Amino acid sequence: MPKPFTPKVVTANHLLLGDVIYQTRDGWTRQLAEAEVLTDEAHADLRLIEAAQQTGEVVGAYLADVDTSNGTPAPAHFREDFRAKGPSNYAHGKQTELN
Amino acid sequence: MYTYTDFDAAFVAERNRQFRAQVERRVDGSLTEDEFKPLRLMNGLYLQLHAYMLRVAVPYGTLSSRQMDQLAYLAEKWDKGYGHFTTRQNIQYNWPKLADVPDMLDALAEVQMHAIQTSGNTIRNVTADHFAGAAADEVADPRPVAELVRQWSTDHPEFQFMPRKFKVAVTGAENDRAVIRAHDIGLRILERDGVIGYEVLVGGGLGRTPMIGKVLHDFLPEEDLLPYLESIVSVWNEIGRRDNKYKARIKITVHEVGLEEIRRLVEERFELVKPSFAGVDQDHFARIKAQFEAPDFVQKSVGPFNEKYNDDPIFRAWADTNLTAHRAEGYSIVSISLKAHGATPGDATAEQMRVMADLARKYGHDELRVSHEQNIILPHVHRSDLPAVHAALKQHGLATANINLISDIIACPGMDYCALATARSIPIAQEIATRFDDLKLEHDIGELKIKISGCINACGHHHVGHIGILGLDRAGVENYQITLGGDHTQTAAIGERAGPGFSADAIVPAIERLVDAYLDHREDRSETFLQTYRRLGMAPFKAALYPEAKSVAAE
Numbered sequence: 001m002p003k004p005f006t007p008k009v010v011t012a013n014h015l016l017l018g019d020v021i022y023q024t025r026d027g028w029t030r031q032l033a034e035a036e037v038l039t040d041e042a043h044a045d046l047r048l049i050e051a052a053q054q055t056g057e058v059v060g061a062y063l064a065d066v067d068t069s070n071g072t073p074a075p076a077h078f079r080e081d082f083r084a085k086g087p088s089n090y091a092h093g094k095q096t097e098l099n
Numbered sequence: 100m101y102t103y104t105d106f107d108a109a110f111v112a113e114r115n116r117q118f119r120a121q122v123e124r125r126v127d128g129s130l131t132e133d134e135f136k137p138l139r140l141m142n143g144l145y146l147q148l149h150a151y152m153l154r155v156a157v158p159y160g161t162l163s164s165r166q167m168d169q170l171a172y173l174a175e176k177w178d179k180g181y182g183h184f185t186t187r188q189n190i191q192y193n194w195p196k197l198a199d200v201p202d203m204l205d206a207l208a209e210v211q212m213h214a215i216q217t218s219g220n221t222i223r224n225v226t227a228d229h230f231a232g233a234a235a236d237e238v239a240d241p242r243p244v245a246e247l248v249r250q251w252s253t254d255h256p257e258f259q260f261m262p263r264k265f266k267v268a269v270t271g272a273e274n275d276r277a278v279i280r281a282h283d284i285g286l287r288i289l290e291r292d293g294v295i296g297y298e299v300l301v302g303g304g305l306g307r308t309p310m311i312g313k314v315l316h317d318f319l320p321e322e323d324l325l326p327y328l329e330s331i332v333s334v335w336n337e338i339g340r341r342d343n344k345y346k347a348r349i350k351i352t353v354h355e356v357g358l359e360e361i362r363r364l365v366e367e368r369f370e371l372v373k374p375s376f377a378g379v380d381q382d383h384f385a386r387i388k389a390q391f392e393a394p395d396f397v398q399k400s401v402g403p404f405n406e407k408y409n410d411d412p413i414f415r416a417w418a419d420t421n422l423t424a425h426r427a428e429g430y431s432i433v434s435i436s437l438k439a440h441g442a443t444p445g446d447a448t449a450e451q452m453r454v455m456a457d458l459a460r461k462y463g464h465d466e467l468r469v470s471h472e473q474n475i476i477l478p479h480v481h482r483s484d485l486p487a488v489h490a491a492l493k494q495h496g497l498a499t500a501n502i503n504l505i506s507d508i509i510a511c512p513g514m515d516y517c518a519l520a521t522a523r524s525i526p527i528a529q530e531i532a533t534r535f536d537d538l539k540l541e542h543d544i545g546e547l548k549i550k551i552s553g554c555i556n557a558c559g560h561h562h563v564g565h566i567g568i569l570g571l572d573r574a575g576v577e578n579y580q581i582t583l584g585g586d587h588t589q590t591a592a593i594g595e596r597a598g599p600g601f602s603a604d605a606i607v608p609a610i611e612r613l614v615d616a617y618l619d620h621r622e623d624r625s626e627t628f629l630q631t632y633r634r635l636g637m638a639p640f641k642a643a644l645y646p647e648a649k650s651v652a653a654e
């Protein structure tokens with residue numbers, strides 16, 4: 001049996017602001033919870049290619065594993081957790097700016 | 100201090116104009132990211148985890164009050180009100196927006212600063228002893244040498260696309276405060292029979308393959324400096340490994356080719372290169388030197404210092420810990436700690452920058468320095484002014500008396516900011532500092548250098564920390580490896596790995612056990628952690644770090 005595919009999202013940094021963004025079905029969001037969850041490998045690869053083509057808006061798109069056990073996508077690795085929240089030494093970045 | 104010539108100013112203005120146009124073309128879509136990235140890196144602009152990061156050079160760590168004020172202005176106007184001072188005497192802004200960066204660069208140019216060659220495979224910001232021009236133990240001020248090297252290397256046509264980055268550091272004293280042995284080239288100014296020359300070290304570096312620099316020339320005549328440097332860089336530029344970026348630094352070339360052979364190649368190249376210099380560099384060097392004349396030191400009574408020292412224990416503790424001997428009578432070098440317990444090492448708010456700038460203006464002959472240990476230095480303060488300086492620092496959270504102590508930690512940005520990180524560094528530094536402050540032990544422990552990096556690149560100098568901490572990602576969890584016995588000075592050494600790593604929760608208790616072992620084993624208070632380690636070796640420290648292992652072995 002092939003290895004089960006870990007669900008993913010497409011994420012990148014925004015060209016002008018530099019902050020973390022996630023791909024939705026029809027655009028981009030700054031909240032991981034709103035990202036489009038990709039559960040099929042071929043589809044995920046296709047969505048990444050589509051994202052990477054938008055060079056006027058996004059930088060460095062890649063696929064990041066997510067944990068969907070609570071229904072909405074959550075970071076599967078601590079690096080993505082920091083990207084989704086911001087640094088731990090100051091209340092800067094998404095942890096304060098999204099509220 | 101060095102002031103730009105018309106040529107310098109025009110060069111920086113032209114670079115800024117070009118970069119502004121490059122940003123515009125990136126934003127309107129005419130440049131792709133692949134095309135733009137090398138251009139932005141040439142101008143010190145990175146893309147990090149949460150935002151862009153602009154790295155601004157503070158050449159040989161020297162700043163005027165006006166420049167420090169301008170750094171504060173940038174922090175306030177285009178960042179989140181602070182900046183991060185780094186181990187290579189740069190300042191990093193963690194939150195600029197792409198479209199603002201050209202304005203930031205123009206604002207820097209107003210005070211003769213820039214971000215050129217703070218990134219990319221070029222010769223980077225030339226660093227120097229942060230006590231340059233002030234230290235009592237100095238043969239000569241290293242800054243004119245650093246400025247000469249900076250001018251030679253900036254936009255040097257042959258050295259813009261090298262196998263890898265290239266870092267040069269200079270010291271004018273036997274006591275190495277510039278970590279010259281961990282640089283691609285380290286220079287030490289020497290005097291022999293009244294003649295000045297340079298000891299040239301090559302092939303030092305940290306990163307994944309740490310190496311201590313080796314002596315390539317033990318006494319290079321002053322006038323041969325630039326042609327000799329050009330020969331070294333040119334030889335490496337030709338034979339350095341471009342096939343593998345982990346093997347591209349000159350330390351690997353020296354290791355693979357051998358010091359003798361490198362010396363032969365450099366000397367051969369030198370014969371070709373030397374005639375092209377024809378002495379113009381020496382005329383120019385003389386003009387640069389004239390700009391680093393010592394300030395007019397004043398003579399006055401140190402009475403106010405002595406009174407305060409006798410009356411106020413807080414002032415006394417600060418004076419005992421944060422002051423260094425100055426070469427001029429009645430003067431001291433002040434180290435301002437950017438390591439308040441629990442704060443982010445190396446960070447200063449805009450307000451703190453302005454306070455330091457004001458103090459330099461009022462009491463410090465208008466000079467400040469950035470140290471590679473991520474602190475700020477007022478190099479020339481008369482002792483009678485120290486009570487006033489201390490009082491102002493205290494009001495702004497800048498009077499922590501911990502220079503060279505366990506909470507004076509170097510920490511890289513780590514996973515809190517850096518896209519390459521494998522773990523966080525800042526919170527570990529914060530926790531260690533807070534813990535030992537609570538224990539009220541740090542003055543008793545004495546000199547102890549902890550240095551923390553958030554990945555194998557070693558920007559936090561962990562290899563040369565008495566205690567080094569390296570953050571790694573072990574199966575998706577932060578894990579911290581300890582090295583012991585590193586040394587960043589003239590007796591430089593790479594630390595030795597103590598054993599398996601510790602989780603984020605276990606690392607601070609592990610450091611505490613190490614320190615307890617030191618306190619138990621030292622001969623007396625005058626024996627530092629490093630000396631005890633050198634006398635006893637790894638065993639007692641290992642036993643303290645891994646008590647379970649010992650009890651298993653005993654069974």
Ligand code: HEM
Pocket residue numbers: 145147152184185186187191263266281303304305306307348510511512516517518519556557558559560
């Ligand atoms: C945050 C963005 C940063 C990035 C992307 C970065 C990247 C790197 C890389 C890739 C290396 C390894 C180079 C090699 O071995 O060839 C390195 C080394 C180093 N970096 Fe950084 N760094 C960053 C921040 C810093 C900071 C904040 C400092 C100062 C505190 C710093 C100072 C150094 C030093 C001293 C070294 C090791 C010396 C050497 O080059 O051998 N870097 N950095």
Ligand code: SF4
Pocket residue numbers: 511512513514517518519520521552553554555556557558559
């Ligand atoms: S050591 Fe690693 S984590 Fe720390 S700043 Fe350098 S590249 Fe980033």
